[in-house]
Amino acid sequence: MLFTLLLNIFAEEIYFRAWLLPKMYSLGKWSWIINGFLFALYHTYQLWLFPTIFVVSLATTLSVYLSKSILPAFTIHIIANFLLGIITITVLVLK
Numbered sequence: 856m857l858f859t860l861l862l863n864i865f866a867e868e869i870y871f872r873a874w875l876l877p878k879m880y881s882l883g884k885w886s887w888i889i890n891g892f893l894f895a896l897y898h899t900y901q902l903w904l905f906p907t908i909f910v911v912s913l914a915t916t917l918s919v920y921l922s923k924s925i926l927p928a929f930t931i932h933i934i935a936n937f938l939l940g941i942i943t944i945t946v947l948v949l950k
Contacts, residue, residue, distance in 0.1 A: 872919045887920035
């Protein structure tokens, strides 16, 4: 399961941040905001998490936009998913 999660994060970051974001630079300073919104929309199957996903997505996309590196995105994405997993497990155990 961990391997699948890491592959999913890798695929999402490669597509949204490494491939799509540079193609969106023609939109100017709005490119990172639009990219972050598209990433959040991609996760509409988790609609109850949309506000959180949107904020984290904007932070992740901005880090890539400013640093021109995908490494911050991988790090933020892994940490966010890990924390969400811990919170979910804790809530289920304490229920």
